[in-house]
Amino acid sequence: MYVKQLMRKKLKTVQLDTPINEVWNLISSEQLHLVPVLDKKKTLKGLITAEDLLINLIPDYREFFSEYYPISPTIEDVEKKLTKQLALCAKDVMNKRVFTIYHFQDVFNALSKMIAHNLRILPVINENEVVMGFIVEKDIFKYLFKKKKNLLKELKKFKSQQKKVL
Template identity: 25%
Template sequence: MPTYFVRDIMSAPALTIHYEADLDEAAAMLESNQIRRLPVLDDEGQLVGILTQGDVRVASMATAVDPYDAAATTWLTAGDAMTHRTFTVTADTSVVEAVKMMLAHKIGGLPVVDDAGAVIGMVTETDIFRLVVREWSEE
């Protein structure tokens, strides 16, 4: 198998969300785009975390309120629910290195950043599976 790089398989441009966006907006974005993770950006457009479907689910359960109590509304943002520790790769990272990182940290995707740290794409386990299927189908 030839050497592949993240740039060969990543999804670009990446869908991102601002850290102050409502969690409901983020959840709707995940669902409507059929994705499981969103890079979260600050006011300067820099990566500050990643929001996963799991983060949304946990935050929603942790803040469950009595639906009959109008005063009990809790407003959550993407920044409130996101995972702060984010691992990234560049477009020039080999797919093998990206897979090793994902396995080591038990994660299903990585934001792809440029030299300035701007998010330019995402590489996920689905992208890797597509590559494997493509390669195995050619044999």
């Protein structure tokens, strides 16, 4: 089976210049695991997960309490930092190291890539690197178990026919 036959086609995306608060609203309201970041040509430039946003939005208190910053931070210090972080765009927080799979590849290639890189979801792209959808590890496993179940049924049927012949 090919990736394009098993991929999910409904896709929510953001642009490189999408404000970080809009990305957060999309991820939280749609309960998404990740959002692809596309350029104007619809080519994939990166991915953003909820974790990526949290890492960038939550102030790193270690920098406030280090030996180089001996004075405890004020609320104003924290607010300034948070204001700067809220001014970020998708391109500032996206993960640029993205693993993808082509739509014409076999699902086993997708599963191998997922296992090798400890991923649960892979963006599916076409020959022009345009995102077409996602393939999800859970969907591959459902397909494989369904296929195995059907194979077992066929095997039992074959065995019963063999007994009739003998």
